[in-house]
Amino acid sequence: MEYKKTAGNVCAPKGFTAAGVHCGIRKNRNKLDLALILAECDCSAAAVYTTNRVKAAPIYVTMETLENGCARAIICNSGNANACAPNGLENARRMREAAAKALGIPGGDVIVSSTGVIGTELNVSVIESALPAICGGLSKNGGNDAAYAIMTTDTVHKEIAIELEVGGVPVKIGGIAKGSGMIHPNMGTMLAFITTDAAITPDILHEALSECTRKTFNRISVDGDTSTNDMACVLASGLAGNALIEWKDDTYLEFLGGLKYVCEHLAKSIAADGEGASRLIACEVTGARSEEAAERLAKAVISSSLVKTALFGADANWGRVICAMGYSKAPFRPEFVDMAFSSSKGRIQVCRDGAGLVFDEALAKEILSEKEIAINVALSEGDAHATAWGCDLTYDYVRINGDYRT
Amino acid sequence: MEYKKTAGNVCAPKGFTAAGVHCGIRKNRNKLDLALILAECDCSAAAVYTTNRVKAAPIYVTMETLENGCARAIICNSGNANACAPNGLENARRMREAAAKALGIPGGDVIVSSTGVIGTELNVSVIESALPAICGGLSKNGGNDAAYAIMTTDTVHKEIAIELEVGGVPVKIGGIAKGSGMIHPNMGTMLAFITTDAAITPDILHEALSECTRKTFNRISVDGDTSTNDMACVLASGLAGNALIEWKDDTYLEFLGGLKYVCEHLAKSIAADGEGASRLIACEVTGARSEEAAERLAKAVISSSLVKTALFGADANWGRVICAMGYSKAPFRPEFVDMAFSSSKGRIQVCRDGAGLVFDEALAKEILSEKEIAINVALSEGDAHATAWGCDLTYDYVRINGDYRT
Numbered sequence: 145m146e147y148k149k150t151a152g153n154v155c156a157p158k159g160f161t162a163a164g165v166h167c168g169i170r171k172n173r174n175k176l177d178l179a180l181i182l183a184e185c186d187c188s189a190a191a192v193y194t195t196n197r198v199k200a201a202p203i204y205v206t207m208e209t210l211e212n213g214c215a216r217a218i219i220c221n222s223g224n225a226n227a228c229a230p231n232g233l234e235n236a237r238r239m240r241e242a243a244a245k246a247l248g249i250p251g252g253d254v255i256v257s258s259t260g261v262i263g264t265e266l267n268v269s270v271i272e273s274a275l276p277a278i279c280g281g282l283s284k285n286g287g288n289d290a291a292y293a294i295m296t297t298d299t300v301h302k303e304i305a306i307e308l309e310v311g312g313v314p315v316k317i318g319g320i321a322k323g324s325g326m327i328h329p330n331m332g333t334m335l336a337f338i339t340t341d342a343a344i345t346p347d348i349l350h351e352a353l354s355e356c357t358r359k360t361f362n363r364i365s366v367d368g369d370t371s372t373n374d375m376a377c378v379l380a381s382g383l384a385g386n387a388l389i390e391w392k393d394d395t396y397l398e399f400l401g402g403l404k405y406v407c408e409h410l411a412k413s414i415a416a417d418g419e420g421a422s423r424l425i426a427c428e429v430t431g432a433r434s435e436e437a438a439e440r441l442a443k444a445v446i447s448s449s450l451v452k453t454a455l456f457g458a459d460a461n462w463g464r465v466i467c468a469m470g471y472s473k474a475p476f477r478p479e480f481v482d483m484a485f486s487s488s489k490g491r492i493q494v495c496r497d498g499a500g501l502v503f504d505e506a507l508a509k510e511i512l513s514e515k516e517i518a519i520n521v522a523l524s525e526g527d528a529h530a531t532a533w534g535c536d537l538t539y540d541y542v543r544i545n546g547d548y549r550t
Numbered sequence: 551m552e553y554k555k556t557a558g559n560v561c562a563p564k565g566f567t568a569a570g571v572h573c574g575i576r577k578n579r580n581k582l583d584l585a586l587i588l589a590e591c592d593c594s595a596a597a598v599y600t601t602n603r604v605k606a607a608p609i610y611v612t613m614e615t616l617e618n619g620c621a622r623a624i625i626c627n628s629g630n631a632n633a634c635a636p637n638g639l640e641n642a643r644r645m646r647e648a649a650a651k652a653l654g655i656p657g658g659d660v661i662v663s664s665t666g667v668i669g670t671e672l673n674v675s676v677i678e679s680a681l682p683a684i685c686g687g688l689s690k691n692g693g694n695d696a697a698y699a700i701m702t703t704d705t706v707h708k709e710i711a712i713e714l715e716v717g718g719v720p721v722k723i724g725g726i727a728k729g730s731g732m733i734h735p736n737m738g739t740m741l742a743f744i745t746t747d748a749a750i751t752p753d754i755l756h757e758a759l760s761e762c763t764r765k766t767f768n769r770i771s772v773d774g775d776t777s778t779n780d781m782a783c784v785l786a787s788g789l790a791g792n793a794l795i796e797w798k799d800d801t802y803l804e805f806l807g808g809l810k811y812v813c814e815h816l817a818k819s820i821a822a823d824g825e826g827a828s829r830l831i832a833c834e835v836t837g838a839r840s841e842e843a844a845e846r847l848a849k850a851v852i853s854s855s856l857v858k859t860a861l862f863g864a865d866a867n868w869g870r871v872i873c874a875m876g877y878s879k880a881p882f883r884p885e886f887v888d889m890a891f892s893s894s895k896g897r898i899q900v901c902r903d904g905a906g907l908v909f910d911e912a913l914a915k916e917i918l919s920e921k922e923i924a925i926n927v928a929l930s931e932g933d934a935h936a937t938a939w940g941c942d943l944t945y946d947y948v949r950i951n952g953d954y955r956t
Contacts, residue, residue, distance in 0.1 A: 195877065196877045197875070197878075197884065198873060198875065198876030198884045199876075227869070228869060228872060228905055229905070229906070230906075262872070262873065262906075263868070264906065370876075370877040371873065372873055372876060449855070450951055453947070453948055454951065454952065457951075457952035459952070462669070463633070463634060466634060466668075467776075467777065469603070469604065470602035470603040470605075470778060471602045471603070471776040478603065478604045495634070499634055499635070499636055499669070500636075500669030537948060538948060538952070539945050541855075542859055542862065542944060542947075545856055545859035546859040546865070546943070546944070
């Protein structure tokens with residue numbers, strides 16, 4: 145389903161302001177490195193976190209904040225992940241308390257997040273010094289600065305805002321995201337901060353975010369490395385005036401559709417801006433015996449280094465796709481596999497019933513030379529389907545991750 | 551344990567001859583593309599195969615051959631994988647029967663293997679035409695040609711032969727291997743063909759090969775893509791004259807040690823010659839609560855694209871190592887992790903109790919600029935340990951896999 149896009153991002157829904165400043169964690173004075181999002185009232189809040197056993201300190205502190213399903217603000221720095229870092233928990237708590245004090249709200253209402261270098265102590269003093277300026281700068285126009293402030297090696301900022309009706313009442317959902325960039329000297333992080341003015345209970349909001357994450361953020365891969373700092377969170381101010389969503393009824397489904405659209409947009413933006421990426425790759429698996437099988441197959445394909453390098457070369461190398469499906473551990477019958485490649489330039493069938501077809505190599509190259517391409521896999525085994533998104537593996541990926549300290 | 555290396559490879563043990571020729575599957579006349587290994591008597595035989603759900607036809611045909619645990623010959627072509635290919639099973643059987651006929655042995659005694667292009671029909675006629683020449687060329691000096699004939703984009707041929715005592719009797723084990731190379735237009739394959747003159751029953755030989763594979767071939771990764779054609783097999787002629795190994799007694803352990811040494815040598819040779827690789831990377835995990843945990847951690851580290859690119863840049867980026875450990879799904883306590891990097895240039899500690907140390911960056915760079923480097927992870931949680939081997943991720947990997955058709 146398509147939704148009506150509106151201007152802005154996290155400030156589009158009623159009740160939210162934001163700002164972004166340079167506080168000094170990053171040396172480059174032109175790079176914003178501290179973002180703040182504030183709601184004017186208590187919000188239902190929910191988050192999903194990295195599954196990495198090594199979790200950054202702000203992840204644990206945010207878990208504490210969200211125990212009661214309620215929050216009012218998000219503070220996030222780039223340039224230092226505060227993961228495996230000396231005094232990690234103390235510093236993440238200090239960052240949260242300082243933000244709360246500056247905003248005049250309880251510490252338990254602040255979500256805290258970091259992205260950047262692993263293993264180096266976070267300089268909270270520079271954040272504290274910047275709080276008067278960033279709090280003073282909060283505005284309905286500040287979402288853009290916040291989106292820039294959370295970027296690391298991202299080449300574009302990622303934002304969206306949509307309008308939909310929930311129970312006949314206009315509701316907005318907005319979001320910003322970052323990833324998968326690289327910070328000296330460490331790994332990328334996926335962050336997504338989403339706001340809405342829908343009225344919804346914390347429990348149901350968490351269900352909606354989990355459901356959407358499973359089908360969007362959890363279906364992208366840039367390099368298979370799950371960061372220590374990944375987080376997606378959503379704040380719902382309730383100011384839209386819709387009847388409170390507290391059950392999985394029709395209004396929940398209306399809201400869920402919009403939230404999924406926002407998450408999918410941000411997820412695809414992250415995949416398309418993967419380190420060194422020149423193309424967004426979607427792998428659509430249809431006709432699977434279960435959604436889980438379809439998802440595993442699609443994710444194995446978009447995660448395969450051999451598929452990713454082939455598509456960098458615009459090479460219709462379908463044997464690598466079926467090989468990746470084969471080691472995915474998902475059930476499927478190779479002899480039922482049909483496969484095509486497609487883009488805005490057309491569609492070309494390359495494999496039928498598990499065996500190769502003779503196809504027009506020049507046309508295939510033209511199709512695969514686009515910025516957004518799809519691998520269409522049809523299994524003829526059932527009705528389940530899933531799509532996963534990734535990007536190609538390029539010289540620039542190696543340069544960004546291998547050469548940056550030399 | 552170290553073993554005495556001897557000259558040659560699969561022909562070093564008593565009872566084996568080999569040959570390699572150019573039959574015409576590959577266009578380049580200077581590239582050997584057909585290998586043959588023959589035993590002068592019936593051998594105990596065992597093999598392990600790819601776990602990919604998409605298996606090449608020769609894998610199934612070899613499974614048939616080895617149902618009775620007995621074989622006399624191995625025939626292998628490079629240039630075409632006979633996977634997802636028209637008439638795959640028919641052609642693999644035809645290749646096996648033709649070889650058997652030329653050698654004057656039963657078809658059920660021939661192991662058949664292919665590596666190369668996926669999805670294209672195998673031209674068995676050229677193999678049949680080359681059989682008189684390759685059978686006529688079988689000799690004790692032919693192992694080298696066989697090792698070259700199974701290469702694809704390998705840059706060096708891989709071979710070893712060792713001598714050991716089993717129950718006081720001199721025994722030899724020899725082997726050749728290939729991988730992980732790339733063939734137009736498809737994926738790499740890992741093949742290892744091992745011979746021995748030890749007397750050992752097929753069942754116990756299979757146990758030994760499985761045990762060794764788990765700790766050697768299954769602990770290497772070049773790009774995480776498990777091929778459709780992977781196979782390791784071993785033929786035991788029994789001509790050494792040792793008392794038949796039929797139980798897991800001391801002589802079994804003597805033989806197992808030698809076989810593991812051979813497998814490890816071939817496995818490390820494959821990892822070191824990974825596509826585009828400039829360094830062999832070993833990740834040694836010690837102090838783990840179980841061998842399985844240690845293995846999972848070590849494999850996650852050497853499979854991480856971010857670790858691989860960092861080590862291409864000789865960058866002591868330990869945060870990426872602990873991050874990969876974190877998403878490995880193996881149990882460990884991050885706060886117990888000690889980590890060092892080492893090579894022939896020395897050793898440098900970079901992390902203690904899960905937190906970063908200040909270290910000499912220049913020395914780290916010198917250590918990591920060697921051809922063989924190790925990541926040493928100590929967990930202080932138990933006595934279990936495991937090592938996995940991989941290689942760095944370089945511009946050449948992207949060039950080989952992305953540019954080869956342009």
